[in-house]
Every structure is written in C-alpha cells, then in structure tokens.
Amino acid sequence: MTERIVLAYSGGLDTSVAIGWIGEATGAEVIAVAVDVGQGGESLETIRQRALGCGAVEAYVADASDEFADEYCMPTLKANALYQGHYPLVSAISRPVIVKHLVKAAREFGATTVAHGCTGKGNDQVRFEVGIQTLGPDLKCIAPVRDLALTRDKAIAFAEEKGLPIETTKKNPYSIDQNVWGRAVETGYLEDIWNAPTKDIYDYTATPEFPPAPDEVTISFEAGVPVAIDGVRVTPLQAIKELNRRAGAQGVGRIDVVEDRLVGIKSREIYEAPGAMALITAHKHLEDITIEREQARFKATVGQRWAELVYDGQWFSPLKRSLDAFIEDTQKYVTGDIRMVLHGGQAIVNGRRSETSLYDFDLATYDTGDTFDQSMARGFIELWGMSAKVASGRDIRVAGK
Ligand code: ARG
Numbered sequence: 001m002t003e004r005i006v007l008a009y010s011g012g013l014d015t016s017v018a019i020g021w022i023g024e025a026t027g028a029e030v031i032a033v034a035v036d037v038g039q040g041g042e043s044l045e046t047i048r049q050r051a052l053g054c055g056a057v058e059a060y061v062a063d064a065s066d067e068f069a070d071e072y073c074m075p076t077l078k079a080n081a082l083y084q085g086h087y088p089l090v091s092a093i094s095r096p097v098i099v100k101h102l103v104k105a106a107r108e109f110g111a112t113t114v115a116h117g118c119t120g121k122g123n124d125q126v127r128f129e130v131g132i133q134t135l136g137p138d139l140k141c142i143a144p145v146r147d148l149a150l151t152r153d154k155a156i157a158f159a160e161e162k163g164l165p166i167e168t169t170k171k172n173p174y175s176i177d178q179n180v181w182g183r184a185v186e187t188g189y190l191e192d193i194w195n196a197p198t199k200d201i202y203d204y205t206a207t208p209e210f211p212p213a214p215d216e217v218t219i220s221f222e223a224g225v226p227v228a229i230d231g232v233r234v235t236p237l238q239a240i241k242e243l244n245r246r247a248g249a250q251g252v253g254r255i256d257v258v259e260d261r262l263v264g265i266k267s268r269e270i271y272e273a274p275g276a277m278a279l280i281t282a283h284k285h286l287e288d289i290t291i292e293r294e295q296a297r298f299k300a301t302v303g304q305r306w307a308e309l310v311y312d313g314q315w316f317s318p319l320k321r322s323l324d325a326f327i328e329d330t331q332k333y334v335t336g337d338i339r340m341v342l343h344g345g346q347a348i349v350n351g352r353r354s355e356t357s358l359y360d361f362d363l364a365t366y367d368t369g370d371t372f373d374q375s376m377a378r379g380f381i382e383l384w385g386m387s388a389k390v391a392s393g394r395d396i397r398v399a400g401k
Pocket residue numbers: 089090091092123124175176177184185186269
C-alpha cells in the first residue's frame with residue numbers, strides 16, 4: 001500500500017506546493033489537513049478544494065474555533081500568560097490544537113507521517129514535532145521547507161510549472177500567522193529593529209492615534225472565564241471576537257517586541273491581540289480582588305513559567321499539566337464584573353465588583369467606622385523588621401572591629 005502523509009495545510013503558496021513536492025520526493029500520498037482556529041480569511045471549503053486541486057488525495061478540514069477558544073485561549077487567560085511580559089502566545093497555543101487534529105487525521109486516513117510547513121529557524125517546528133511525538137509517538141515527522149529544500153523561489157517555479165490553482169505573483173514581504181487570539185507579523189523590513197512598523201502591517205487594530213469616542217465595556221467572569229459582555233451571555237469564542245472588534249477599533253493590543261526564540265535567536269515580532277489583551281487586563285484586575293495575597297504572588301511566577309513552557313512547545317508536558325492544576329485551583333473565586341474603558345490604544349479598568357471579593361470596605365476605609373485596629377500595627381512592624389535589624393546590628397559590630 002502506498003504510504004500516506006498528513007500535511008498541516010494553510011491554503012498558502014508554500015503548503016500548496018508542498019503537496020506535490022512531498023509526493024515527488026517521497027512517493028507518498030498526501031492528505032491535506034486545514035484547521036480553523038478563528039483565523040478568518042478564506043472559507044474552509046475554498047481551502048479544501050485548493051488542496052485537492054494541488055494533488056492531495058484527501059482534504060480534511062476541522063472547525064476547531066470553539067475548541068481553540070475553550071481549551072487553549074481560556075487556560076492562557078487564566079494564567080494571564082505573557083511570554084517575556086509581552087506576548088500572549090498567539091501562535092504558540094494554536095500549534096497544539098492543530099497537532100491534535102493532525103494526529104486524529106493520521107489515524108483516520110492511515111498515515112504514517114505528519115508534515116508541516118515550518119522552517120528550521122523558528123519555534124513552530126518544535127511545537128509541531130514535540131506535540132506529535134507526545135500524541136502520536138509512532139508517527140514520523142517531515143518539514144518540506146526544512147528537510148526537502150522547498151525554498152520560496154522553488155515553490156513559485158513549481159506552482160507555475162505544474163499550473164497549480166494558487167496565486168504566485170502577490171509577494172507579501174511579511175510572514176503572518178493569525179487566529180482568534182491574535183496576529184503575528186514578522187520578516188521584511190521589520191528585521192531592522194530600529195524600523196517602526198508601517199500602518200499596512202496591522203489588520204486586527206485601528207490606529208490608536210485617532211480613536212473613536214471612548215467605549216466602556218463590562219466583562220463578567222465566572223471562575224476565570226468570561227461569560228457575559230455588557231450583560232449579554234457569550235461563549236469564550238464570542239467574548240474574544242467581540243473584544244477583538246471593540247478593543248481593536250480603539251487600537252488596543254498592539255505589541256512590538258524583540259523576543260527570545262527557543263532556538264537561541266532573538267527576533268522582532270509585531271503582534272496585535274486586542275481581545276486577548278483586553279481580557280487579560282480585565283481578568284488580572286478581577287484576580288486582584290478575589291485571590292488571596294500569597295496565592296496571587298505565587299500565581300504570578302507560575303503564570304510566567306507556564307508561558308515559557310507553552311512558548312517552548314511543552315503544551316502536552318507533565319509540568320505544564322501540573323501548573324494547569326494549580327492555576328485552575330486559583331480560579332475558584334474569580335467571579336464578578338470588570339468595567340473598563342477602551343480608548344486610544346488603552347484598556348483601563350475603572351470598576352470592579354464581585355460576590356467573592358476579598359476587598360473589605362470596613363478594613364480599608366479611612367473614614368469613621370473602620371474596623372481595623374491600628375494599634376496592632378506597631379508590634380507587627382517590630383517583629384517584621386526584627387530579622388533585618390539583628391543582621392544590621394551585626395554589620396555595625398563587625399565594621400567597628
Ligand atoms: N514569534 C511567535 C512565536 O514563536 C510567532 C511565530 C509565527 N509568526 C509569524 N509571523 N509567522 O510564537
């Protein structure tokens with residue numbers, strides 16, 4: 001029986017050419033798998049037909065947009081995950097869900113190998129292959145761009161020679177990856193890190209310099225998950241989409257960073273994540289009133305570690321799973337409403353309320369009627385500073401000798 005290879009298919013030039021390229025290089029039949037993670041653009045049926053037109057024996061499309069929002073974006077939100085303090089892991093969280101569907105398709109169509117279109121310089125090759133090793137340890141992995149020398153020039157020549165139903169003329173200078181959680185743009189003149197991004201780079205966000213009137217929004221959460229916007233019930237996917245629209249219109253969530261890739265390269269990336277950044281901001285502010293201080297402090301370091309693991313392709317790892325359990329436990333009381341104003345590139349919280357809040361007005365107030373016994377403070381401070389005071393006494397003693 002002819003060997004079968006499942007290819008992660010985007011519908012773009014490289015993966016369209018990869019269908020025939022892999023076939024010629026390996027003699028295998030190619031099954032194209034396209035996964036909808038809310039990236040928008042062409043319909044999945046158009047993409048499916050193109051795969052077949054490029055020579056795939058089967059084309060499988062998976063609508064994973066709700067699954068992606070529920071099982072990948074929501075854990076990212078609960079972790080307030082920002083890699084290096086900036087990047088909400090847009091591409092990093094989409095790879096594991098794509099891997100799930102690739103492995104599923106490989107089983108369904110009897111494939112022995114999985115292929116992806118990544119180069120050998122980025123993080124995504126690692127995320128795909130580590131994910132496949134974990135979910136389908138018997139499956140082999142190939143990357144036509146990296147392993148079968150499919151360069152862009154060769155891709156264009158191949159497509160023209162074979163008359164493939166794909167546009168080869170429109171030369172986009174950028175490498176773009178997008179889904180409902182955000183959009184990543186790199187390469188081209190952005191590789192000079194002093195160059196500011198031009199307006200044409202952006203798609204999810206409007207220019208914040210000339211914003212429309214301020215937009216006040218109330219986001220309701222239950223156990224760390226957004227469940228309503230301005231009182232209207234929403235699914236996680238709907239919440240992200242609605243905030244992409246409203247925060248995007250105000251230019252919220254533009255990020256311009258040089259980040260540390262797993263492979264040791266520093267690279268410049270422009271991100272737009274209006275919905276994700278508005279949600280993370282709101283969620284964090286709700287945690288500020290509902291999570292106990294020590295748990296909150298520890299959770300911040302857990303969230304950072306979680307972001308690094310996910311960035312580094314360890315979504316399916318034991319440590320990531322254990323950190324998920326910790327984070328999930330912290331979300332029990334993260335229920336309530338956050339009101340925020342979206343305007344001019346900023347999402348600023350101006351109100352919060354929760355039945356499970358730890359904010360105690362009677363303890364906090366400076367007005368009469370406060371229940372905090374200020375006389376307790378003296379003794380507390382005396383003991384709190386004791387250890388440092390003893391040590392500093394020694395410094396003086398030793399210096400005096
Ligand atoms: N640097 C990001 C990451 O490693 C995004 C990678 C994909 N970006 C792109 N523009 N193709 O997660």
